[in-house]
Amino acid sequence: MNNEVYALALKSTLQEIQNACPDVTSNFIFNDGKILAQDKNTNEETATQTIAPYNAIAERADILGGLETITIQSAEGKVNITTINDFHLTTVSSNEADEKYVNTLTRILIPIVIKLVEQIQPASTDNETITIDQTEPEEEDTTEEIVDEPNVDATEETVDETADDDADTENYQPYEPEEETTTTEPYEETEPAEINYEPLLPEPPVTQLIVENLSGFRVPSDTVRVDTEVIAQWNELYSDKKINEVEVEALNGKTTRCKFNPIKKSKDTGKGIIKMPEKIQLTLETVAGELVTVKPVVE
Amino acid sequence: MVKKTSQQETATAVVVDEDELSADPEEDQTFTDLSNKLAEIRKDKGVIGYILRNTTSATIDLKEPEKIVEYALFSSQVLDSSREISDLFELDDVESIFIEGKENNALCMTIDGNKISIFMEKDADHADILKRISP
Numbered sequence: 001m002n003n004e005v006y007a008l009a010l011k012s013t014l015q016e017i018q019n020a021c022p023d024v025t026s027n028f029i030f031n032d033g034k035i036l037a038q039d040k041n042t043n044e045e046t047a048t049q050t051i052a053p054y055n056a057i058a059e060r061a062d063i064l065g066g067l068e069t070i071t072i073q074s075a076e077g078k079v080n081i082t083t084i085n086d087f088h089l090t091t092v093s094s095n096e097a098d099e100k101y102v103n104t105l106t107r108i109l110i111p112i113v114i115k116l117v118e119q120i121q122p123a124s125t126d127n128e129t130i131t132i133d134q135t136e137p138e139e140e141d142t143t144e145e146i147v148d149e150p151n152v153d154a155t156e157e158t159v160d161e162t163a164d165d166d167a168d169t170e171n172y173q174p175y176e177p178e179e180e181t182t183t184t185e186p187y188e189e190t191e192p193a194e195i196n197y198e199p200l201l202p203e204p205p206v207t208q209l210i211v212e213n214l215s216g217f218r219v220p221s222d223t224v225r226v227d228t229e230v231i232a233q234w235n236e237l238y239s240d241k242k243i244n245e246v247e248v249e250a251l252n253g254k255t256t257r258c259k260f261n262p263i264k265k266s267k268d269t270g271k272g273i274i275k276m277p278e279k280i281q282l283t284l285e286t287v288a289g290e291l292v293t294v295k296p297v298v299e
Numbered sequence: 300m301v302k303k304t305s306q307q308e309t310a311t312a313v314v315v316d317e318d319e320l321s322a323d324p325e326e327d328q329t330f331t332d333l334s335n336k337l338a339e340i341r342k343d344k345g346v347i348g349y350i351l352r353n354t355t356s357a358t359i360d361l362k363e364p365e366k367i368v369e370y371a372l373f374s375s376q377v378l379d380s381s382r383e384i385s386d387l388f389e390l391d392d393v394e395s396i397f398i399e400g401k402e403n404n405a406l407c408m409t410i411d412g413n414k415i416s417i418f419m420e421k422d423a424d425h426a427d428i429l430k431r432i433s434p
Binding site for chain 1: 366369372376377379380381383384389390391392393394395396398399400418
């Protein structure tokens with residue numbers, strides 16, 4: 001489980017390192033005798049075969065107090081294997097590569113990513129506890145955990161039914177979507193087939209804009225018009241994702257989701273305004289001149 | 300002509316396989332030159348010791364003679380495994396290997412069939428040593 005989380009983060013990092021330094025011909029990370037992550041230029045078989053000779057050196061390295069880094073300078077390039085928090089980062093580069101630049105990138109980026117993943121881990125650690133419970137044949141315990149969750153009173157009947165039917169425990173469907181989805185998520189994550197290797201998306205940026213009236217004959221009542229500069233920022237942030245809707249929140253806390261278009265008039269761009277039809281203003285209980293926050297809904 | 304050289308500053312026995320003894324004069328000269336260079340480098344602050352060997356001769360000078368076997372095994376393993384790794388990535392001949400340990404560092408290389416391992420403290424300037432030993 002942990003390794004999968006690391007692999008996801010590290011794979012992207014390795015690829016970015018290679019993009020930044022084209023002289024890096026191959027880079028990969030291994031841990032416990034297995035390849036954990038690699039860039040797309042790396043042949044997995046070659047990478048796997050590197051582990052044995054590396055381990056052979058590491059076994060004899062007690063006279064140096066243990067092995068940290070090995071740099072092999074060959075006629076046609078160099079190989080560097082660095083140990084970072086039990087992960088062994090291997091970088092193969094041509095002789096033209098700027099060693100200092102490559103080392104700065106790898107030795108700073110990789111530890112940062114590992115640290116970040118470790119910081120994100122607490123959520124996964126909770127998941128793991130439940131995963132262990134599930135693998136044990138004590139299905140009653142699993143059910144009890146669900147029952148112990150808050151806001152379950154309203155679903156008591158459902159839970160009782162689940163408890164009666166032990167065979168169906170794993171197929172338990174949450175009754176209250178918002179509260180119990182988080183409880184049942186770990187069960188889904190225990191299945192390796194469901195691991196999604198898509199890169200982690202950044203949090204949607206929240207932009208504060210001033211409401212202006214949008215009226216007209218052919219103006220759709222379910223669409224707001226947003227500053228083009230704001231839309232450009234979203235597109236830059238989520239280049240390969242489609243943003244079809246925005247979530248608008250008024251100062252009173254009322255929110256709504258709606259479609260959006262860029263503001264047409266060039267004189268209105270860069271002014272931090274959102275043009276809103278009356279219907280949406282009514283939904284949000286806001287009026288022209290008031291502030292609202294807008295964030296993209298990334299699909 | 301069979302020649303056996305053993306300069307032992309640590310009074311530790313160096314075993315050489317008599318069957319393999321067949322050094323040509325040029326190789327012998329390189330060995331002598333390297334041996335002199337290493338003796339100079341050994342005087343540097345931070346240099347713990349070195350191992351120099353070819354098919355006929357070996358010179359070992361280490362701070363901890365009782366660990367000579369460990370040093371020799373490590374040196375041999377580094378040279379063999381590094382060649383293996385270099386071959387995997389098709390990088391041609393290995394020129395030098397720098398190993399950073401938690402307590403000490405090592406620099407290994409092969410020059411004209413002479414296998415060299417220099418052991419040093421973390422703060423020793425390995426780049427300078429490499430420059431001085433390289434032909």
